[in-house]
Amino acid sequence: EQVNLIKLAEDITEEMQLLAKQNQHIVYQHTGSTAIVNIDPNLLKNSIINLISNAIKYSGENTFIEFNSEIQDEYCIITVKDNGIGIPEEEQKNLFEPFFRANNTGNIPGTGLGLNIVKRYVHLMNGEVSCISDPNKGTVFTLTFRL
Ligand code: ATP
Numbered sequence: 001e002q003v004n005l006i007k008l009a010e011d012i013t014e015e016m017q018l019l020a021k022q023n024q025h026i027v028y029q030h031t032g033s034t035a036i037v038n039i040d041p042n043l044l045k046n047s048i049i050n051l052i053s054n055a056i057k058y059s060g061e062n063t064f065i066e067f068n069s070e071i072q073d074e075y076c077i078i079t080v081k082d083n084g085i086g087i088p089e090e091e092q093k094n095l096f097e098p099f100f101r102a103n104n105t106g107n108i109p110g111t112g113l114g115l116n117i118v119k120r121y122v123h124l125m126n127g128e129v130s131c132i133s134d135p136n137k138g139t140v141f142t143l144t145f146r147l
């Protein structure tokens, strides 16, 4: 299915901005000469919503959440970056396991299923998901698809 990534992403941004905290701004930007991709829009939308929900939940007020898409050669790369609590280094390997919750979540609620679902969805789309996180600084999740 041919999907306009910019349209999909702008809709998600608008929807998720309503759920953001005081002065948390979700900023979306696309780079690339095209934005038309052949990726399941429902799986993609759900995956991105999960990542942005986490970015909102695990970062404070007055922060930016950067949501980017890029089409470069035969790859589509989507990133969600926050300036939140980050994930302790030694726990990062468990991120995508069902019911995993890091030990720095305090009283922030969650079931630990969101990222496991993202991983399953991304694999159904023949993509990859990865994470780079710096405790107390922030986190970037990257979805990569070969077009
Ligand atoms: P839910 O099932 O409602 O999504 P959850 O947010 O706890 O609950 P996941 O989305 O699977 O579960 O995330 C798993 C854990 O990974 C979180 O509990 C948190 O410890 C950590 N985590 C995920 N995203 C972030 C992020 N952006 N910043 C910091 N920690 C994160």
Ligand code: MG
Binding pocket: 050, 053, 054, 110, 114, 115
């Ligand atoms: Mg979550």
